[in-house]
Amino acid sequence: MFQANPLLRRVSAPPIPRAVAWAGAYAGDHGDLIDLSQGAPGCPPAPLLLERLAETAGDGRLAGYGPILGEASLRDAYAAHVSQLYGAAIAGGDVAITAGCNEAFFVTVLALAGAGDAVLLPAPWYFNHEMTLSMLGIEARPLPSRAETGFVPDPDEAEVLIDERVRAVVLVTPNNPTGAVYPAHVVARFAALCARRGIWLILDETYRDFRAEDGPPHALLEAPDWGERVVQLYSFSKTYAVPGHRLGAIVAGRGLMCEIAKVLDCVQICAPRPAQAALAAALPELSDWRETERRKILSRAEAFRTAIEAVEGWRADALGGYFAFLRHPFDVRTDADVAEKLAAERGVLCLPGSWFGQEEGRHLRIAFANAPAAALTEAASRLNTFGETLHAAG
Amino acid sequence: MFQANPLLRRVSAPPIPRAVAWAGAYAGDHGDLIDLSQGAPGCPPAPLLLERLAETAGDGRLAGYGPILGEASLRDAYAAHVSQLYGAAIAGGDVAITAGCNEAFFVTVLALAGAGDAVLLPAPWYFNHEMTLSMLGIEARPLPSRAETGFVPDPDEAEVLIDERVRAVVLVTPNNPTGAVYPAHVVARFAALCARRGIWLILDETYRDFRAEDGPPHALLEAPDWGERVVQLYSFSKTYAVPGHRLGAIVAGRGLMCEIAKVLDCVQICAPRPAQAALAAALPELSDWRETERRKILSRAEAFRTAIEAVEGWRADALGGYFAFLRHPFDVRTDADVAEKLAAERGVLCLPGSWFGQEEGRHLRIAFANAPAAALTEAASRLNTFGETLHAAG
Numbered sequence: 001m002f003q004a005n006p007l008l009r010r011v012s013a014p015p016i017p018r019a020v021a022w023a024g025a026y027a028g029d030h031g032d033l034i035d036l037s038q039g040a041p042g043c044p045p046a047p048l049l050l051e052r053l054a055e056t057a058g059d060g061r062l063a064g065y066g067p068i069l070g071e072a073s074l075r076d077a078y079a080a081h082v083s084q085l086y087g088a089a090i091a092g093g094d095v096a097i098t099a100g101c102n103e104a105f106f107v108t109v110l111a112l113a114g115a116g117d118a119v120l121l122p123a124p125w126y127f128n129h130e131m132t133l134s135m136l137g138i139e140a141r142p143l144p145s146r147a148e149t150g151f152v153p154d155p156d157e158a159e160v161l162i163d164e165r166v167r168a169v170v171l172v173t174p175n176n177p178t179g180a181v182y183p184a185h186v187v188a189r190f191a192a193l194c195a196r197r198g199i200w201l202i203l204d205e206t207y208r209d210f211r212a213e214d215g216p217p218h219a220l221l222e223a224p225d226w227g228e229r230v231v232q233l234y235s236f237s238k239t240y241a242v243p244g245h246r247l248g249a250i251v252a253g254r255g256l257m258c259e260i261a262k263v264l265d266c267v268q269i270c271a272p273r274p275a276q277a278a279l280a281a282a283l284p285e286l287s288d289w290r291e292t293e294r295r296k297i298l299s300r301a302e303a304f305r306t307a308i309e310a311v312e313g314w315r316a317d318a319l320g321g322y323f324a325f326l327r328h329p330f331d332v333r334t335d336a337d338v339a340e341k342l343a344a345e346r347g348v349l350c351l352p353g354s355w356f357g358q359e360e361g362r363h364l365r366i367a368f369a370n371a372p373a374a375a376l377t378e379a380a381s382r383l384n385t386f387g388e389t390l391h392a393a394g
Numbered sequence: 395m396f397q398a399n400p401l402l403r404r405v406s407a408p409p410i411p412r413a414v415a416w417a418g419a420y421a422g423d424h425g426d427l428i429d430l431s432q433g434a435p436g437c438p439p440a441p442l443l444l445e446r447l448a449e450t451a452g453d454g455r456l457a458g459y460g461p462i463l464g465e466a467s468l469r470d471a472y473a474a475h476v477s478q479l480y481g482a483a484i485a486g487g488d489v490a491i492t493a494g495c496n497e498a499f500f501v502t503v504l505a506l507a508g509a510g511d512a513v514l515l516p517a518p519w520y521f522n523h524e525m526t527l528s529m530l531g532i533e534a535r536p537l538p539s540r541a542e543t544g545f546v547p548d549p550d551e552a553e554v555l556i557d558e559r560v561r562a563v564v565l566v567t568p569n570n571p572t573g574a575v576y577p578a579h580v581v582a583r584f585a586a587l588c589a590r591r592g593i594w595l596i597l598d599e600t601y602r603d604f605r606a607e608d609g610p611p612h613a614l615l616e617a618p619d620w621g622e623r624v625v626q627l628y629s630f631s632k633t634y635a636v637p638g639h640r641l642g643a644i645v646a647g648r649g650l651m652c653e654i655a656k657v658l659d660c661v662q663i664c665a666p667r668p669a670q671a672a673l674a675a676a677l678p679e680l681s682d683w684r685e686t687e688r689r690k691i692l693s694r695a696e697a698f699r700t701a702i703e704a705v706e707g708w709r710a711d712a713l714g715g716y717f718a719f720l721r722h723p724f725d726v727r728t729d730a731d732v733a734e735k736l737a738a739e740r741g742v743l744c745l746p747g748s749w750f751g752q753e754e755g756r757h758l759r760i761a762f763a764n765a766p767a768a769a770l771t772e773a774a775s776r777l778n779t780f781g782e783t784l785h786a787a788g
Contacts, residue, residue, distance in 0.1 A: 004653040005508045005561075013652065014462055014659040044454035054452025057639075057668065058445065060438035065637045068408055099493050099640070099662045106661050114399045115509035115531050132660040136530075137509050167399075243459045244667035245451075246493070258407065259398040265408040266526040267500050268493045272666040273638035274451065 008135050015127055015355050022343035033347040034371060034379045039176060039207075039322045041241035042370040043296075046289045049240060049282045056274035056281075066273040068265050069257070070097025070249075073280035078249050081283065082232075088221035094251055096260055097271045101206045101235035101248035105170075106132050107267060108231050108250060111259040112200050113138050113167040119202075120161055120169040122153040124325075124356035124363075126176045126204075141166065142357060147317040151178035151325060155189040159197075168200040169193070173217065174207040174321025177356040177365040181211055181320040187218040195229050206235040206248075207321035209290060210297050210369065227253020236279060238322065238369075239290060245275040297322070303373035304366070307380035314383055322369040325353065327362050334361045346382040402529050409521055409749050416737035427741040428765060428773045433570060433601075433716045435635035436764040437690075440683045443634060443676045450668035450675075460667040462659050463651070464491025464643075467674035472643050475677065476626075482615035488645055490654055491665045495600045495629035495642035499564075500526050501661060502625050502644060505653040506594050507532050507561040513596075514555055514563040516547040518719075518750035518757075520570045520598075535560065536751060541711040545572035545719060549583040553591075562594040563587070567611065568601040568715025571750040571759040575605055575714040581612040589623050600629040600642075601715030603684060604691050604763065621647020630673060632716065632763075633684060639669040691716070697767035698760070701774035708777055716763040719747065721756050728755045740776040 003009075019037050026033055044050070056062050069075065075092035082090045098104040105128070113119055115137030121129055123142035133140040141161055145153040158169060171190060173182040187203070194201040201220075208217060220230050232251040237243035252260060264270075304324060308316050313329030328338045335352035342364075343349045353363030368376055397403075413431050420427055438444070450456050463469065469486035476484045492498040499522070507513055509531030515523055517536035527534040535555055539547040552563060563584060567576040581597070588595040595614075602611060614624050626645040631637035646654060658664075698718060702710050707723030722732045729746035736758075737743045747757030762770055 003561075004505055004650060005511075007508045008505055008653045008656060011656050014655060017462075038459070040459050045457050050452050050454055050457070053668070054448045057451030057672075058448030060444055063439050063444070063636050063638045065432070065434050068411075099666070102660055103662045110529060111398055111402055114401045117399075128660050131656060135504060135657060135660065167397075242457050244457045244664070246662060246664070246666045256398060259402045261408060262402060262405050262525060263529060266496055266522050266529065267661060268497045268640060270638070270640070272493070272640045272669065274447075275666065278451075 005135070007137050011131050011134050015351065019339070019343065019349060019351055022340045023347070023349045025344035026347040028347065030347050030382055031378065033349060034375050036348065036350045036366045036368060036371060036379065038370070039238070039367045040243055040370060041238055042372070043241050043293065045241045046282070046286055048285060048289075049242070049278065052278035052282045053245065053275060056278040059274065062274045062277055066270040066276065068261050068270055070095065070271055071273065071276040071280060074276045077280045077283045082221070082251060086216045086221040088226075090221060090251060093254065094227065094257070096250040096252065096257060096264060097276055098248040098250060098264065099246040099268055099271045100237060100243070101204065101233055102128050103267065104233040104248040104250045105129060105202070105204060107260055107263045108202055108233065108252070109133065109138065109168070110136060110263050111256060116165070117167045118165040120158055120166055122171065122175075124177050124353055124358035126172055127356055129170060130357060139165070143169075145178070145180070147327065151175060151180035151318040152182050152186055155186065155193050158190065159193055162197050162199065166199055168202050170202045170204065172204040172206070174211060175318070175323070176207065176321075177323055177351070177353065178318040178325040179320040179323035180318040181213075184218040187220065191220050191230060200229055200231060202231050202233065204233045206233070206238060208234065209239040210294055210321045212298055212301070212320065221251075227256070231256065239293070240279065240286065241293070242275070246272055247275055247279060297369045300368050300371065300373055300376060304368040304376040304380070307377045311380050311383045317363065322367055324366040324368055326364045326366050328364060335363060339364055342386060346386050348379045348382050399529070401531050405525050405528050409745065413733070413737065413743060413745055416734045417741070417743045419738035420741045422741065424741050424776055425772065427743060428769050430742065430744045430760045430762060430765060430773065432764070433632070433761045434637060434764060435632055436766075437635050437687065439635045440676070440680055442679060442683075443636070443672065446672035446676045447639065447669060450672040453668065456668045456671055460664040460670070462655050462664055464489065464665055465667065465670040465674060468670045471674045471677045476615070476645060480610045480615040482620075484615060484645060487648065488621065488651070490644040490646065490651060490658060491670055492642040492644060492658065493640035493662055493665045494631060494637070495598065495627050496522050497661065498627040498642040498644045499523060499596070499598060501654055501657045502596055502627065502646070503527065503532065503562070504530060504657050505650060510559070511561045512559040514552055514560055516565065516569075518571050518747055518752035520566055521750055523564060523566075524751060533559070537563075539572070539574070541721065545569060545574035545712040546576050546580055549580065549587050552584065553587055556591050556593065560593055562596050564596045564598065566598040566600070568605060569712070569717070570601065570715075571717055571745070571747065572712040572719040573714040573717035574712040575607075578612040581614065585614050585624060594623055594625060596625050596627065598627045600627070600632060602628065603633040604688055604715045606692055606695070606714065615645075621650070625650065633687075634673065634680065635687070636669070640666055641669055641673060691763045694762050694765065694767055694770060698762040698770040698774070701771045705774050705777045711757065716761055718760040718762055720758045720760050722758060729757060733758055736780060740780050742773045742776050
């Protein structure tokens with residue numbers, strides 16, 4: 001009696017709050033807590049953007065319902081940005097604005113697949129992707145990615161896993177949780193595979209603006225028929241430091257966009273409207289700010305890479321975008337055990353790889369983009385002595 | 395190849411834009427277009443609320459991620475409001491904040507049911523409810539509501555329709571599309587039925603604040619174990635005239651709330667945060683404004699009721715909250731035909747009842763809350779001569 005959806009009861013609770021509880025046990029012995037748990041921007045938004053956000057939120061004309069697929073101004077502005085980055089011809093009509101990239105994924109998946117279908121998901125995966133698929137009754141079929149190959153999945157291995165139930169392959173690059181940045185030629189091979197097998201390629205590019213490389217991440221959008229097989233997801237939250245305002249985007253072909261509109265109408269009618277108008281107005285003026293933030297996060301990546309190389313036994317098996325996937329040196333400890341003790345005893349909060357579907361139990365996800373370089377160096381130094389304690393404790 | 399979710403392909407496109415296209419054909423012969431199509435507030439938000447919205451949107455501290463279930467300040471403020479209205483003991487922990495009430499419904503339904511299950515939905519229904527259920531593979535099982543009984547559904551008729559696949563009954567009161575306000579004793583009988591059969595009662599109270607009656611709409615929340623079988627949905631959009639800011643709420647028991655949190659985390663992580671903070675701060679100060687708006691909309695309801703009684707052949711079979719369900723006098727015309735011609739030839743835009751799953755084809759949904767009393771009187775007078783034309787045209 002009075003039961004919830006059984007599919008949902010099998011889905012784990014959102015994990016971030018569980019990790020935050022570990023940190024609550026930290027007594028502060030080694031200095032302030034260093035929170036490297038969540039892929040959230042560590043800086044406030046640009047002052048210019050905050051001004052625009054205040055203006056549009058106070059404007060009664062923007063308090064009414066907006067178009068389902070988003071404000072034309074933001075759809076056009078984002079289409080122009082994507083077109084320039086990819087050397088492609090993306091129009092405002094190819095863009096849907098969502099309340100963040102989790103919603104973009106949820107809506108896209110529901111537009112493409114239903115209960116009983118399957119979607120190929122490189123493992124380790126972003127936990128909300130697996131949760132979304134599971135609660136919709138869609139099988140999240142794991143495509144292993146491994147430390148030996150820098151956590152870049154293999155299209156040949158994917159091909160073997162595709163059967164008649166598989167409707168799409170999901171790639172997240174730069175990856176969450178591993179930080180792996182997939183080379184353009186690998187992404188191209190996945191696109192070719194999907195085209196050959198008549199399934200969709202969903203590219204989640206939430207962390208796109210934090211790559212070390214200049215230029216486009218891949219050439220898929222240059223193909224005139226990209227819209228028949230590729231869907232690209234994006235988050236304004238990370239790049240413009242406004243996750244609390246909830247804005248993401250989907251780039252999709254017109255046929256699929258009709259289906260996406262049906263889902264968006266039911267899920268939320270329209271994304272928050274004043275923030276859309278603010279971002280549309282500010283976007284052209286924010287390219288310098290965006291580049292400065294990118295450089296800052298790239299320097300944090302380098303600071304963490306250098307610091308971790310000096311810690312005996314620990315190794316970054318992948319590092320890029322917002323994240324590093326760190327191999328811990330303890331043979332008899334699970335990753336969850338290591339992460340909990342690291343939080344409670346050393347005040348370094350990060351998430352165990354097993355929470356992202358990685359069964360091996362040897363990795364921790366570090367969201368280095370959050371923290372200033374000094375905190376990253378300090379975190380690495382706490383790892384040094386932590387190792388000794390943990391070994392001693394058995 | 396490259397197909398969308400077949401369940402979704404069978405869902406109709408969002409209907410509002412189709413009706414707007416009809417109005418595009420109106421040449422203005424009878425004066426300005428009178429748009430009675432959408433249940434959207436016709437007034438701007440309170441100046442006080444706009445000020446708060448601007449303040450919080452410009453506050454960088456609110457630009458980060460917030461709690462999945464919403465800002466504690468708004469959850470507490472809304473819980474206090476509900477507790478007072480219902481004479482109940484609802485706590486902030488019983489409240490989840492969503493990006494609007496469509497999302498509240500989507501999330502609640504997914505928390506309760508999955509593909510292959512069924513949900514009882516009084517017909518005519520709010521089209522997004524039917525769309526949501528269909529795209530999730532959940533059967534929207536129609537529970538007829540009829541003009542003869544003021545479009546209030548019958549619990550005895552519902553009981554016969556409940557089998558082992560039915561997981562919930564949905565009631566929308568005041569109703570969209572009909573405007574029927576369900577008496578408290580009918581709601582109580584539905585709750586008793588759900589309790590007896592071990593299924594959930596989902597109460598969508600989007601238009602609650604526009605009832606003509608004072609006092610609580612029902613007594614369900616007074617039962618100490620309400621949380622085991624009742625879920626109550628609400629929209630801040632209508633009452634506070636901020637649909638573009640996307641805020642709604644779910645009141646549910648703690649057990650179900652854990653499942654709802656999983657869905658919310660995947661659908662959008664958190665509702666837009668600055669608007670939550672603004673509303674929490676403004677809510678206690680807006681009770682006079684709310685009452686003034688309510689009186690305004692009640693006077694519009696009376697103006698429309700009076701005006702329509704003077705139009706020969708037409709009849710309001712139900713009227714309340716935001717909507718009237720108007721019976722047209724044309725035996726050989728479908729409701730869609732009548733609505734299209736009314737928009738294109740007379741500049742009165744409303745939606746045909748068949749779009750809400752009413753098969754009879756005799757009703758139009760009028761969203762009177764949008765329009766000043768003068769426009770409602772004018773709309774009624776256009777109906778008078780419209781009848782003659784339509785009969786003459788055959």
